[in-house]
Amino acid sequence: MKMKVKIKNKKEVSPERLSKRIKISPKNRNGLERLLKCQAKRGLKYSKKRAAIIEYFIKADRHYTVEQLYNEIKEIVPNIGYSTIYRTLRLLVDCGMARTHHFGETDTRFELVHKEQHHDHLVCEKCGRIIEFTNNGIEKFQNAVAKEHNFLVKNRELQIFGVCKRCQQRKR
Amino acid sequence: MKMKVKIKNKKEVSPERLSKRIKISPKNRNGLERLLKCQAKRGLKYSKKRAAIIEYFIKADRHYTVEQLYNEIKEIVPNIGYSTIYRTLRLLVDCGMARTHHFGETDTRFELVHKEQHHDHLVCEKCGRIIEFTNNGIEKFQNAVAKEHNFLVKNRELQIFGVCKRCQQRKR
DNA sequence: ATTAATAATGAAAATGAAAGTCAAGATCAA
DNA sequence: TTGATCTTGACTTTCATTTTCATTATTAAT
CATH class of the missing domain: 1.10.10.10 (Winged helix-like DNA-binding domain superfamily/Winged helix DNA-binding domain)
Incomplete structure (x- = not known):
């Protein structure tokens, strides 16, 4: 058996x-x-x-x-x-x-996922390109807001939508 | 006719x-x-x-x-x-x-949509509560990043995920 | 290398959110 | 009140994603 x-x-x-x-x-x-x-x-x-x-x-x-x-x-x-x-x-x-x-x-x-630091994204609404960026400034801002609301931060997601450099140049 | x-x-x-x-x-x-x-x-x-x-x-x-x-x-x-x-x-x-x-x-x-200013959200992963907040600091930050990348900003979306005050208090 | 157990695969079906269709009912200007 | 046209609920459709299932591939133990 x-x-x-x-x-x-x-x-x-x-x-x-x-x-x-x-x-x-x-x-x-x-x-x-x-x-x-x-x-x-x-x-x-x-x-x-x-x-x-x-x-x-x-x-x-x-x-x-x-x-x-x-x-x-x-x-x-x-x-x-x-x-x-x-x-x-x-x-x-x-x-x-x-x-x-x-x-x-x-x-x-x-x-x-292979980067150490958190990063956020610029999203081009014309061509769909996605540009990663990191900026430490936002951490401070984020922590201030969280503290104000007694909120325990686990993660964040920030997207900035707009038009990328290249798409601005080739007008219309 | x-x-x-x-x-x-x-x-x-x-x-x-x-x-x-x-x-x-x-x-x-x-x-x-x-x-x-x-x-x-x-x-x-x-x-x-x-x-x-x-x-x-x-x-x-x-x-x-x-x-x-x-x-x-x-x-x-x-x-x-x-x-x-x-x-x-x-x-x-x-x-x-x-x-x-x-x-x-x-x-x-x-x-x-009824507020004048842009606002972002704290999202509680425990209870699903959504807390709106505004903070002018992020504008500066956003503009700096955009400038750096020659990116024309149209809009943004920022969510901070975590645990809200109430859910932290009623432990587990 | 062979085998027996079980995971991986592709095709097709199932699911779930969102959008479209349509006949019957509601609204509006005259 | 009427005729044109909009709105509605039920149903169907679409599209992204997940699941199912019979077949194939991988693995560890022989």
């Missing part, structure tokens, strides 16, 4: 092995570690397609919609399904390797 | 008449004016249900999802349809009497 083995005692997948398979630049190493831990904890297996998506997403380092990423990935990995993109991005978000935004659009945008 | 009358030459609906029907506090008078102009421009007619929704929305002055507003309105106006809520809120947004937000949720939230 067989014992039912519960999902609890999963063995950790060797990080060395997987990091050999997913080619990642050093600066994303810690992100990858998190991913591997996350995979191990859930008993996920390695998969070529997932690895390809993750590699691509990390290298491109842009603010992708699922559709955009799908269109670019399918050139590299034929037969890739829409759901796999969705699933992989969700995995990255759950592992803390990605983050979502809604820049006034209907589609969700996914952004790689 | 009949001439096709184009939507162009609509007569303006008398504001006095309509403002008698939609009961509004003085501070929302200018919002209402805008709505009436908007109605007139589009040749919209008066309707009890729309008026009821608008009155309710203005009086409550909260950040409603369509679902919330629907649930509350249907107690007052039986038989009200979901679509009517959607349509009315869209009308308010088009007229500039309301504004939408996405506070990290899937549902859109609608907020009454």
